[in-house]
Amino acid sequence: MKVWRYLQQALRPSTGPQVPPLILRQAEDHLRIANESAQIAAKSTVLETRLSRLDVANDHLAQLKSLAANYPRITITRLAQFELDIKKIEAEVREQAMLHPSQRDGLHDGWVYCAQLRFQTPLEFLRQHGNEQNDKTLCPDDLPCEYGSWLPKLKSFRAMGIEIDEPPHFMASPVGPIPRDGGDYLKFLIAIRTAAEAEGTIQQRRDAIEAQVARPQWAQFTAHPGHYVDQICDYFFPTFLSTVTALPRKTVTAMAEVAMDTPERIELASDEQLLKFKGIGPALLLKLRTRCAEITTHRNEPWLDLVHR
Template structure:
């Protein structure tokens, strides 16, 4: 009987991930040139992360910079030496595709699009201003394809700035009627009598309490009909 093999350690923190990379790098210096940062190519990825995509760390005696706040935002990967650095007179392979929220993409094409979108949504301006700028963004031909793959600019806008009533839990059947009544902001809903809300199909005492509690939990921009869903 062979001895039971130990289970591989699951890396759960940014610190563990970086330490693991440095250790493996030191064991493979003959083929590894350094570490290269790879950002998660998604609309939700913060601008501070996207701008660091492709950054290279070559000092084996120091940890790479801490770029991410959450594990999903990106990862340091090994950058191997070139064929010529390894003694082979061969040209390098063309850059490959990366996974993204619209399928496989070339980072050189998709990254500028993501950065352009994030530069707008992360502005320190009212939501209405940022939505207007997204709608007016000049779109290169390649970017139009990405917009279509994301379902159109309005769907992208809803991802970052959903309508407030769409975020209230468990009232999907009542959203249209709330909108027809003009009850689209926390303050308007809070000011509506219980009788008005209870008259809407799909809203009973339990959901009324959910609505009241949810609106009470909104402390900023209570007159806005949209909320912000932007990670920075």
């Protein structure tokens, strides 16, 4: 914004009592500081700086006007224009103060949602990745932060007046750097979560996940540790027996071989039947019974449904 400049504005002697040199120097100092402070307030992007410089400019302007009132020979040229410029800067600062702190630097323009690209993130939030909101006064809070976050959206170079192309932007993921918009990895996660969150039995959903993982288009991701088909299926649907604390692996295998692997079947079995499995004693039997009682859904399936929607 164009503001009052010291070199362009001068104190002009007028009629009236002679102005003492000391008073004239004071008036010139007030004029210089008011000009400099107004220019800083106009150019700065830091709200606190703009507020403090405006206070200084207004304070020194008031003192300058007081001197001019006491010494009529001092005339302030273009005073009305300077005060108008100050009011324009104050209006800009009030508007800036209404913005969220992350939006006050002039480099950002709204918000963009960045979901956590991982199997844990529900389908609803994966589909929100990259969505934008333009309200700069408040950070959106309509999505829980445990699955992602709203980040200040950086303006493009051209929006900032810089005529160059945007460089590629990347983000971290479990399979390494990927395009910031999620690229094919986001599509892969959406496909897997769609299968996991579908209606149907656990067996049907495990089959759907296996079918997705087998598709050639996802081969670049399913070769990474943690992305093998059995690892993905077991993440969403672990076997019930694997969740029983301290149950030996050999015992789990032996129970699964005779289909004693669902909460319902184990609950219906007698203590004598269960104690026959090597590795199960009275203490572990109690843990097994307690764990069975904790399961309220899919009790006749050997897997648990750990899909959070």
